[in-house]
Amino acid sequence: MTTLTDRPNTALLVVDVQNDVMASSIESDAVVSRIAELVAKARAAAVPIVWVQHSSEELVEGSAGWEYVPELTRDASEPLIHKTFGDSFEETELESVLAELAVGALVIAGAQTDFCIRSTLHGALARGYDATLVSDAHTTEDLSKWGAPPPAQVIAHTNLYWDNQKAPGRTTGAVPTEDIRFDQ
Template sequence: MATVREGNKAVLLVVDVQVDVMSESWEAPRVIQNLVQVVECARAQGAPVIWVQHSDEELLYGSPGWQWVPELVPASGDALIHKHFNSSFEATDLEAHLAACGATHIVLAGAATNWCIRATAYGALDRGYDLTLVSDAHTTGTIVLEDGGRIDAATIVEELNIAMTWLSYPGRTNSTATAEAVDFTCSGATPHAMVAAE
């Protein structure tokens, strides 16, 4: 079993809100504005904000598409994590930054829902953190299958919101909250509330 984190210290983890990632994502302008609201809330309530930025052979480090979207800019002193895998925990120093600020509860938002957000959410729970997924502040693109079938982005977002509400881990809590309802002074979020994608 994972080591359960004792305490009540929330941090905001903003994952891969980069130009090329968001350009292909469902309802990106709405999601970005919700992300802005969550970042402002975290800052107002004194919660650390940690930014995760992806690069690989398609999303080249330092390229225009790799940059943060213009609406979201890390502040001086915010932790910056560079990753090459879906989970923000794999081959990064994220856990060291979380330990440095005494984090026990991760509030998670960003992109892409079915890849890096999902992998990071499970990675956090597996490592003993409480988790709140901001239900209206993550997004992805629609998947077109080889047989012509489609998995709509809205369905992917809704499914992960449901999963993060109903998962059960010993000694940990997991939930969803809207951008408007997140409260970083109460373990990072309001109590469990299943929120479907809009």
């Protein structure tokens, strides 16, 4: 029920599942496996998949750590968005790519829960998109030495928070991989 009335389609948005990001995140193997399942489901239903790749001083573009994990392979026809801010929409071509695909609803998975995932969820909602978080297909690293809760609590809180987020004319939710249906 997006507010973008001329955009009836849904897309899978895979955010920052890069080697260095996943190496420092909890339950990376399980999360990558679930994202691979989501990618297969989306492809089987001919749902667009949009890949997002972050770069920064710590995640240098072109480096091995910056590359996507080898377990996930982007098809050349699937858009790749390069970003330098947490919100995947900020100073990127994501909005124009989604407009071209007539996408008004996003299913979001990836890393890091407390930065790029949460920023992108809010960015989508503020721009009128329906935004579903895949509750068991996002992860983060342990930032507790800087005052953050343990990563499992960050993930659980984000799922709770997003499952109860509300905005007029838009839908949100935190849904496990097994309940994501692209073919309906």
